[in-house]
Amino acid sequence: MRNLMALTWRLLRGGGRRGLLGSSLTVAAVAVSTTLLIFAVAVNFAFAGRAGREAWRSPVPAGGTARAIEAVQADLVRGRLVTVVHVAVLVPGIAPPPGLTRLPGPGEVAMSPALAAIANLPELVGRFPRTVAGTVGDAGLIHPGELVAVVGHAPADPVMSGRGTAGHRPGAPATRVAGFEGATTPDAGAYSALAAVASVFMVVPLLVFGGAAARLTVARRDRRLASLRLVGATPGQVVVMTVAEAVITAFGGAVLGLVLYAAASPPLTRVEIAGGPWFVADLWPGVLPLAAVLLAVPLLVGVSAVAGLRRIVVSPLGVAKRETPPAMRFVRVTGLLVALALVPTLGFGARVGVVVAVLGLAFLSLNLVGPWVVALVGRVTVRAARGPASLLAGRRLVDDPRSAWRTVSGVALTGFVAGFVGLLAPSSSLSAQDDVVASWLLRDIRTGTLIVLVVSFLVAIVSAGITAASSVLDRRQTYALLRLAGTPLEVLDRARRLETLVPLTVMGGGSILTGAICATPFAKVGVSSTGAITLLVCVVAGFAGVVGAGALSRPLLRSVATDPAPRPD
Template identity: 30%
Template sequence: MSRLQVWARDLGMGARFAFGGGREGWIRTLLTGVGVGLGVALLLISTAIPGALAARYERGDARSTMSSERADAPGPGTLLIARIGQTYRHKDIEGHVVRAEGPDAPLPPGLTRIPGPGEMALSPALDALLKSPDGALLRERLDARVSEVVGDPGLVGPGELLFYLGSDTLLKNGPEDYRVERVTGFGYDADREGLDPVLMLMVVVTFIALLMPVAVFIATAVRFGGDRRDRRLAALRLVGADSRTVRRIAAGEALAGSLVGLVLGSGFFVVGRSLVGSVSLQQRSVFPADLDPAPWLAVLVALAVPAAAVAVTLFALRSVVIEPLGVVRTARPSRRRIWWRLLLPLVGLGLLVPLGGRGNDHGRFNQWQVGGGVVLLLVGVTVLLPWLLERFVAKLSGGPVSWQLAVRRLQVNSGAAARLVNGIAVAVAGAIALQMLFAGVEGDYTRSTGQDPGRAAVAVMVNRDTQTDLDDLAQRITAMQGVTRAVPLTSAQAAHQVPATEETVQVTIGTCDALGEVAVLDSCTEGDAFVLTGSPAPVTQGQGLYGATAKPGDELFVGNVREYGSGTGTADRPAPAKWQVPAGARTVPSRPDPTGELRSGLLVTPSAAPKEIGDFPDARIYVQVDESRPDALDRARNAVFKADPFVTAMTLRDTKEAAGYSSIRTGLFFGATAVLVLIGGSLLVSQLEQLRERRRLLSSLVAFGTKRSTLSLSVLWQTAVPIALGLVPAAGVGVGLGAVLMGMAAQPVRIDWASVLGMTAAGAGVVVVVTLLSLPPLLRLMRPDGLRTE
């Protein structure tokens, strides 16, 4: 018989043991399949994420008008469209006003017709929000009749909030009216820039840190029921099988379990994909159809998982002597050696340390070198833990009965306990390293906006072509419940001569209370005027003075000073008006307004302001709200939208993240959530498998009078001790890896101990929850009838 035939025969016999070995055999196979299946499902989801993100970008580009063909005049195939994005309870809503100028006007993707006046088309998520009790305030704002629901081709994700509002009054007032676009089609040919070296480093480390726990759990799952399997193999040795044969049979059992895991994992993936459309994290969602792994990656998973199952099984049997009369593992095992366990993380450091200090200035990092170094460091956690646990429990003795039972169990078989918590340790180490890396580079990818949300929660930006009266709008906003203050400011442009050939003078008009937002005023009464000189303190965030200034008594032209000469004008655009700066104007220093802008020029109260200012390019209302009234902001936004949909209510924020950095953080959030679910599910399966293995022992102890509370506590100690020990090297490796990664990103090493402790506590919390969930099955197993056999 050829060697190939021998392998096929022995592997087939192992598969028959897995499926036809009675109740014990198929239960072990099922547990192995579930454990492997959870890991396979997450691997398939991970391989599908890049394609899902690409599909989101493609649909977003398909409805964009950034590079669409424009038309200069209305025609049968033109469409007017203007963006009017909204915010509702910290959720961003993408909105557009549309008007068809002809019968062949292009349709936005996902629509069957263009909404008419008083109609709007909604995304399914926005439609559901408006119909829900939570959308009551939003219904006051978006109260048009729903003409249709936007189809999937017009959405980047199923959870996107989007609407198209029809209008018959939308106009484009000449080429300079940039708020309204006249397009003949949709579509945007994006030419996106690649990620810089540090961001690419973060992507590589994130994928490795999220997938390593998956690999560890798969390796753990294929070793379920190892003790019972080895006893069966000893029986085979008794009937004449040699040691190589029984190892091949064991590999066949593991192969069968991994194949079951592939089938179950595919099923888990299909079920998870069908449910993913209802999940939205940080307003990011994907369509189930987009979560489709690349064929070659799916084939790679299908081949790698069985191969890894066989390799892990053969590796686990390297120190097990299976003899006809039993398994020589019940005797005291040889002490684990430490030298090669330290070698792995040292080699990993050796790969990563030479890359230190490169940052973004020395080209891209070698991804294979980075990946190899990170993998070796994380694997170092899994190989250090068994040695550490063995040394620690060997010296324990005494204590309550539950403690003694737990310690003795760990002394007899510490390897199984270490395998149980290896995945948690790897996940915690990777999470700590990622947290340090993200915190270290945050300053490079998060910039300060200069805005001050403490002075104003919203800045209402009134467009130059709007017909809305600024003071009237401010009064409407102030009348809303929860609004404490609404400060309007109007700006006009002035010049010493027309047409202006140099920088213009900014004239800001407002009450004394409003002017105090842009200047340091010692006193102010109606009729005063001021000349701005600059901030009394150094200005940061790149802000500075701009524009020209004027002196008290100067004669200025106010209005459209760039376009018209003196004495010219039209009905729509009147000529600039003459105005003299009040002779009593005082000089005052400017201060950044709530949006961070530092103004120059002149400040005047309404009675001293020019009577005619023409078209004004800038008018704002700074709105403060009572933070204890959560709906105050949305009531203010409702008032703004009712007054004019084109008036922008900009929420002020301290900082703004770069798009690439924000996307990676979002991906990490998705991945960490999935890994957390996998950790909990796999740990629960592992715990149940170990309890099933000890069912007869637990039943014997109960039959001899051991209290169930004592046994329950012993199970808790058996989990708590390895977890406590496992989190120590996990935290150490995580901090070390994080420090090396920060050095590679050319950042000073800073350890956020609160985050380290938080990640460690999260890992411990998952284990505590899983242990509590395993108590009901434990109580069922602790019955005297568990001694019954057939």
């Protein structure tokens, strides 16, 4: 085992400048995946944390002896929501709510720092008692800068009996409680459900991208491992070497991704959801979730690398001779058909877990269907070819549809997200409601949609750029031989563009349609011109991003195509 690890490390270090470039591409891909994966995980913990800090304002009636009375009111002051919690102690010794060291007594008030800073505004003068009993700390606030006051009363005060609430927006009526644990509010539950769905839209492309990172520069590594297999290496030794190489590079990328996320966290806290920004601690899911991500990403990359070893173990000579692998079968489409058949069971009455499972199945199935469709598109392209560029592109799609799919999978999967959220983009007229909280929800849906699309496009464009460069490195010998045989560089570059744009057009359109179909049970949210504009922008940005990412690797193509002495690794 020690000798195998030493050989793996030597091969990893001794790959030369282009071998180092290939490993660097893998590290970069894993780093981006890890950064965004941590963000997708942290979003759920962040909303759960907010729900926990808000719960004390949703009083639960006492099942036995009541120890306090709690009433909650909400009002607007210069466009900002002010939450006032009225409390009256029935039994001394009751523990205060989160963020308070003690409950204010009758005629006392505790304010959040933000509310205390504006307490002299004319609209607030005389609204609260003059005696300040303390401060509502971060543990009792939904977000930084929230305006919250806790006012102490005697049990006989009108507000504690349900009277005296005229002129205020709805909150929670006077309730006899045993404590201030509270319950999750409906709004908090809605945000948590939307965060779970958004996580599916972000996590699935990241998992696909992370798995694809294990197959970057696949031809170089496969030929090298096939050579070792032919000279006597056992299947077990080949697997160990592959896992070791993949895990070493992936772990380095995962650590780099954690560093990038730490750098990105402060700006992310400024994104306002549900009326305010975030505490820094909200965006850190904890030691165990972070450790799980840092372990899961290298494991995923290692498993994906091993999954591609079947041909090397079974037919190393075929790999060394670069024979065309067997065609993929129609069975790959089965999962997508099952997911689409389950779509009519979804809707607002369905459980969040069921919605997430069906959408996740459809999303993952698109990744399985992609290579099969690419191979089919390649055969059609070969038959319809009218020039050398289209013929080369079609043959390449047929020979290695998985590699071609890796280049366009990011944008294609983003098409699913765009098709889903584009159809459901709420119209501006829906946000003009009297209730500032239904308004926040609709505005936040638009904000969340934008965040999901930005994350998805970032993954897609980075994926396209990295896999395009990796593909050039994989085929550098083929490019150099074609160039020496007289093929113009422009033909090679045009073939490479067609190899990307043709399957992107087919799979991108199919993914958008699939996403729209999955969104139909939820269409009563409201469909407007905003959805069509979002969809159009997504299509244009997706194509432009892939074309631009491919153009960045053109100097690399020129470099490998003009190499006068192509040689295998």
